[in-house]
Amino acid sequence: DEMDVETIWQDGSFVDWDDATVHVLTHGLHYGTGVFEGVRCYDTQNGPAIFRWDEHLERLYQSAQPYDMEIPYTREELTTATLELLRREKLESCYIRPVAFYGYGSLGVSPGDNPVDVAIAAWPWGAYLGEEALTKGVEVMISSWRKHASSQIPTNAKTTGLYVNSLLAGEEARRNGYTEAIVLNKEGNVAEGPGENIFMIRDGEIYTPGLSESILDGITRNTVIELARDRGYTVHDRATISRGELNTADELFFTGTAAEVTPIRKVDNVEIGDGSRGPVTEELQQAFFDLIDRETSAHEEWFTYL
Ligand code: PMP
Structure with missing residues (x-):
């Protein structure tokens, strides 16, 4: 094949x-x-x-x-x-x-x-959102589709049927010229991407929506939280992030098995920070790549060798 x-x-x-x-x-x-x-x-x-x-x-x-x-x-x-x-x-x-x-x-x-x-x-399989996305960041659109509420379907289960919502959001974004979507939850707060979790940096601290915000409990999310804490960052991992806060964030990035750590440089055509990959994002991205390259010996328990 x-x-x-x-x-x-x-x-x-x-x-x-x-x-x-x-x-x-x-x-x-x-x-x-x-x-x-x-x-x-x-x-x-x-x-x-x-x-x-x-x-x-x-x-x-x-x-x-x-x-x-x-x-x-x-x-x-x-x-x-x-x-x-x-x-x-x-x-x-x-x-x-x-x-x-x-x-x-x-x-x-x-x-x-x-x-x-x-x-x-x-x-x-290579980089999901493209190699350039990893260094330059992606432009995303806030989807007009909302995530299922966790009271409607278990959003923390990776169920095949859930992904029709991801398709709607992702394709809407791409039809409008963006690389990916950000999907809000039923309350109108930030949930995640169609296949990624999202992180925000403001004043040197790190925020990511909690499980009650209708997200998948991402394993890359968990990895990045640990890497950030290892480096002394304060991570708010049960944050509620309003739509408006995205625009005033210093930095935003996606995490996911496919997306790895991908900076977000624009939301709905508004630049985030200076419109390029931010320093905290770059540091965590480097930490992530050092981890998976085994450049560091930390977290050896996360690797199953062939
Ligand atoms: N949210 C959704 C909806 C996803 O499909 C994925 C990809 N599995 C993620 C978040 C990221 O999860 P992980 O880091 O475990 O790949």
């Missing part, structure tokens, strides 16, 4: 990329009843390693919980499958996509006895 990857792990075995298919009446296809993860493997100085695999796996099982979805494989089985997939495909720097969903069977909304199907795919 075009990704140069030959196999996908599906329901317990390795199958050819082109054969990793499902029935058109798959429950998850109709109702969005799947949970997934996005994980990166980095080609570090000490060899290829999956970054925070245990935390991603834990979030996968936790995402399944509200949907009463029993993933029919243990953490050990999914770990073994993933390591074997990466080794056999010689993937050293890649994106890993585990997904579990209600499969073919009843097509009522109740999943009944439908099987829970599981697949793990991986492929090479």
